[in-house]
Amino acid sequence: MYVLGIETSCDETAVAIYHADKGLISHTLHSQVQTHNEYGGVVPELASRDHVRKLIPLVKQALRDSELTAPNINGIAYTAGPGLMGALLVGAATARSLAWAWQVPAVAVHHMEGHLLAPMLEDNPPHFPFVALLISGGHTLLIEVTGIGQYRLLGESLDDAAGEAFDKTAKLLGLDYPGGPALSKLATRGKARFHFPRPMTDRPGLDFSFSGLKTFTLNTFQNSDQTEQDKADIAFAFQQAMAETLAFKCKRALQQTGLKTLIVAGGVSANHEIRRQLQQICEKEGAGIYFPRPEFCTDNGAMIAYAGCQRLQAGQSQGLDIFARPRWPMNELLGLNQDS
Template sequence: MAVNILAIETSCDESSAAIVADGREIKSNIISSQIDVHKKFGGVVPEIASRKHLEAISLVVQEALDEAGTAFKDLDAVAVTYGPGLVGALLVGLSYAKAAAFALNKPLIGVHHLEGHIHAGFLEHPDLAFPLVALVVSGGHTSLVYLPRRGEYVLLGQTRDDAAGEAFDKVARHLGLGYPGGPQIQKAALQGNKDHLDFPKAWLEEGSLDFSFSGLKSSVLSYLNRCKMKGEAYHVPDIAAGLQEAIVEVLSEKAVRAAKLKQCSTILLAGGVAANLRLREVLKARAEQEGIHVVWPSPLLCTDNGAMIGCAAYYKYMQGDFAPLTLNAVPNLSLFMQKN
């Protein structure tokens, strides 16, 4: 008999519920996005996000069950993201999941948001072998993670300030491109010359696998301010292309360096920015030069979604790794055992 898990994800501005069987088969994956709501503010407003999750949660769960042809009584467990993320948003999904698990007398499984993103890759590449290196890139996270085996996560490097997606969002807002910034920057960059503007790349101290994007962001904004003060025209596509190239080069170079350091033959790209076509292109080319294979999820699974939570939860289910009904939201939850 298949293990059917209802998985819920509400860590930021997507309300998502999915039914996943045996950690591989996506029976349904319903995502209710709040992009149109937050677009006018240029970013996510936590209080509004929480209220929208409250409105959507019951509806997306029911739609997930209907699309999967599954009833509550057919579920084997309820999984939910409990951190990191916006605390109010997390609490909506967590409260629903705890109530459902209690009412159904089924196990509750708490999942780390980044663990979900990493497992999105296993949904479409179930034969991925360990050890491997994961590059997790999103609006809130930029991390290099070593996975010696399933369930073990060793932090190799992370951003010291802004995440890559955050840099995209902030620059896109100043360029008037709208929210979310990543897709808009990518679209504009297609019409630009990536070599016209040479924005700084933060490599940090020798051998470091950490990232820093605040200096790059400040450099782009300073360039915009100088142009405005002097009354000079600037070309938005060139700025977008230059910014994108500076971010992609550092991410790709350090991911390949990490894989070589850990003698891994596979890099798993995950998170919202993993949908960026230029990042995929550059990372794949650099990795192949070193005999390293790169995989990533399809664009839908790069975003926050319930299916990735259901995949991660399945392996916890098989180990009997269940959470108590006292489980609370942890907005700054850490996934990593250590950094080396």
């Protein structure tokens, strides 16, 4: 089964083709970073327009790269949410239209489920059950996973997601968009001069809160001389606090569930310091840890094609309606043994 995957949830247009037996066949992506850079963040209307311009050319490119044609495609998967409504509608409408024209089934994929399953694209994929830490610009989630569609929420961010906190802190320090990678680069020049709080590690539970950390960073910056070294030291302290907080919560999640495998995915999972600290925690706990390769940490079509392939093989698909949900709790997803 060849599945075409389409991802248009935010500011990256991505298309991939996945085969049930052969694995990933091709993937291509167009980033809108330059489009949104001058605004310091994603402008939804501009994102939607860019998806309209780029999506069909990327579909054609993915087919060319795979040396396939439309009759070879057996199903289409598309990101239906969560995300920006206009951006989601571009992908959903295109996918549903192609499925109708090619007379193949289409299936709506949850964006965060795509991230959760991204490590399955690797040569040495993890096995169920496991704990998943999903960290992106819009979400910070800890989930107990026993199978595809079988998810139990353990904890989530009560305010800013990890990626959002990175981006806002970067903007505070005068760094360019996207802020997360820029802040991490700046932190490499920083020294251990400030100590920032590790939010919600002094109380039970697995929820996160990063708004206080962001405010602490703001106050520290305003009370400094705001030199380049001050900025680097603040970036270092912020990143350390974020990494240690995530590692602490993951350790607690592994201990509470008794599981010995941790999956880490989403755009923020590419951060080297976060990876280092999570690896240390897993070593101490005797647990295995899995990350997707860097190109599959950020939004991509490969993860959508893979997730869609699993659901299409299980007999799940959408009707002729164009399905898009900007807000979509993961606990509403069906398992593979349930009817759509």
